Every structure is written in C-alpha cells, then in structure tokens.
Amino acid sequence: MDAKELHSLTLTAAKVRSLALDAVFAASSGHIGGSLSVADILTVLYFHTMKVDPADPTAPGRDRLVLSKGHTSPALYAALALKGFFPQEELKLFRSIQGHFSGHPDMVHVKGVDMSTGSLGQGISAAVGMALAGKLDKKDYRVYAVLGDGEIEEGQVWEAAMAAAKYHLDNFCAIVDVNGLQIDGATADVMPSEPLDKKFESFNWHVLKVDGHDIEAIAAALDKAATLKDKPTVILAKTVKGKGVSFMENDAGWHGKAPNAEQYEKARAELAAVLEKLEKEGK
Numbered sequence: 542m543d544a545k546e547l548h549s550l551t552l553t554a555a556k557v558r559s560l561a562l563d564a565v566f567a568a569s570s571g572h573i574g575g576s577l578s579v580a581d582i583l584t585v586l587y588f589h590t591m592k593v594d595p596a597d598p599t600a601p602g603r604d605r606l607v608l609s610k611g612h613t614s615p616a617l618y619a620a621l622a623l624k625g626f627f628p629q630e631e632l633k634l635f636r637s638i639q640g641h642f643s644g645h646p647d648m649v650h651v652k653g654v655d656m657s658t659g660s661l662g663q664g665i666s667a668a669v670g671m672a673l674a675g676k677l678d679k680k681d682y683r684v685y686a687v688l689g690d691g692e693i694e695e696g697q698v699w700e701a702a703m704a705a706a707k708y709h710l711d712n713f714c715a716i717v718d719v720n721g722l723q724i725d726g727a728t729a730d731v732m733p734s735e736p737l738d739k740k741f742e743s744f745n746w747h748v749l750k751v752d753g754h755d756i757e758a759i760a761a762a763l764d765k766a767a768t769l770k771d772k773p774t775v776i777l778a779k780t781v782k783g784k785g786v787s788f789m790e791n792d793a794g795w796h797g798k799a800p801n802a803e804q805y806e807k808a809r810a811e812l813a814a815v816l817e818k819l820e821k822e823g824k
C-alpha cells in the first residue's frame with residue numbers, strides 16, 4: 542500500500558469514528574464501544590478490499606458484507622455514508638422514528654446493507670449461505686462477515702463455521718473483532734473462547750492474525766485471504782474496545798451506552814484532534 546492510500550484510509554477511519562459517535566449522541570443510545578473497535582476493519586473492507594458500487598447497491602456481482610455483530614451499526618452506517626450510499630446528514634436520524642436507521646442493520650431500508658442482523662450468531666450463517674450461493678452459481682464475488690469475540694460464544698457461529706469448511710468456501714472470509722470485552726465484562730470471564738486460532742484451524746479454516754488497528758496489516762490480510770484456496774479464512778483482529786476515545790477504551794461500561802453532553806464534548810474533541818492532524822498532513 543502506498544503512503545497516499547494509507548493516509549486516505551486512516552483519515553476515513555477517523556471520520557467513521559466521529560460520525561458513529563455523533564449518531565449515538567444524537568440518538569442518546571447505541572453501541573459506541575464496539576463501533577470504535579471495528580472502525581478500521583470496516584474502513585479497509587469498504588475502501589480497499591470490496592467491489593461495491595453505491596450507485597448500484599444490489600448489483601448481483603458485488604462483494605457482500607454482513608455485520609454479524611449488528612449492534613455496532615453506527616460504524617457500518619458511517620462507512621456506508623462515507624462511501625456514498627446515502628448522505629451523511631441522514632445519520633442524525635439514527636434510531637429516530639423519523640428515519641430508517643434502526644439500531645441494528647436493516648437491509649430493507651438502508652442502502653448498502655447486505656443483511657439485517659443483531660441477533661448474534663445469525664449473521665455469519667446468512668453470510669455462509671451467500672458464499673455457498675456464489676459457488677453454486679459460479680460467481681466470483683466474495684463474502685465477508687464481521688463478528689465480535691463475544692458473539693462467537695454463540696453455538697450457531699460454530700455450526701456456520703463447520704458448514705463453511707464442508708463446502709470449501711474459499712470465497713468467504715470472517716473477521717473477528719477481538720476486543721476482549723462483551724456486554725458486561727471480559728469475554729474470558731463470561732465464556733472463555735481462546736485459543737481461537739486453534740479452534741478455527743481444527744474447524745478446517747485458514748487462520749490469519751492482525752492488529753485490528755493497523756490499516757496496512759488489515760489490508761494485507763484481506764488481500765492474502767483472497768488468494769487462499771479450498772477453505773474459508775478467518776482473520777483474528779486484535780482490537781481495543783472504545784478505540785480513539787481515551788475514557789472509553791477497554792471499558793465494558795461503554796458497550797451500549799451513549800455519552801452525556803459533557804462526555805460527548807470530550808470524546809468529540811479527542812476524535813476531532815486526530816482528524817485535524819490527518820487533514821493537515823494530507824495538504
């Protein structure tokens with residue numbers, strides 16, 4: 542990746558974080574912690590990896606993305622707005638009865654959303670079905686599913702993992718946002734799932750590991766996944782829940798809580814400082 546693309550992706554990820562924070566504050570509800578941890582992953586997927594066209598959101602040959610950890614819709618909606626699927630101003634209607642941006646992704650009403658999700662574990666199963674359909678139809682699109690490390694405590698995830706291996710879905714890539722926290726504490730305390738690499742390997746998957754905030758590493762892993770044959774690939778992305786807002790980082794209390802006005806101003810200022818610096822560097 543050249544320096545220009547790296548700068549552009551870093552700037553876009555910073556915008557995703559800011560827009561997600563604004564949406565959650567405007568709605569006074571929503572899941573900010575996991576939106577901040579997944580921002581870099583979604584940015585690389587939409588702005589480096591996937592073949593999608595905002596002017597033709599349901600094109601049959603497009604790559605598909607299923608945000609299986611659907612509660613982090615603020616980051617998904619922000620990435621889709623920045624990509625041009627709909628105007629950024631509409632994000633103010635997040636979780637509002639006046640708008641159509643539900644708290645969890647809605648494929649009927651929001652352009653660019655490939656699957657309605659929110660019930661953890663189900664998204665990956667739908668994504669496996671999409672990848673299997675691609676194989677049966679001899680299409681060359683790829684399917685991506687983004688999961689949380691709390692989510693993979695759901696048994697259904699492992700049924701989907703078995704099916705993806707059974708059908709040799711090398712057109713399928715799951716990315717796990719391993720931030721170590723879920724709704725009310727550490728994943729290691731709620732239901733330990735490590736070692737994830739060995740689990741996926743034993744389910745017959747290719748396994749890659751990255752720092753989930755290293756844009757270049759995420760892009761390289763996704764590029765590599767597209768070349769791996771015969772089995773599905775999982776990318777285990779180590780992240781920080783609440784990444785980018787000092788007082789939200791590594792705190793499960795920010796899983797599904799909106800900041801108050803004072804907290805919002807502090808968070809906004811931190812994210813704005815990063816944006817401003819990146820914008821200056823780009824000139």
Ligand SMILES: Cc1ncc(C[n+]2csc(CCOP(=O)(O)OP(=O)(O)O)c2C)c(N)n1
Nearest residue numbers: 575612659660661689690691692722723724
């Ligand atoms: C089937 C199901 N059970 C419970 C929930 C409630 N819930 C929402 S988010 C969450 C924790 C998810 O943790 P993780 O996947 O690690 O998400 P992240 O930390 O990335 O936000 C839970 C239990 C749900 N949405 N679906």
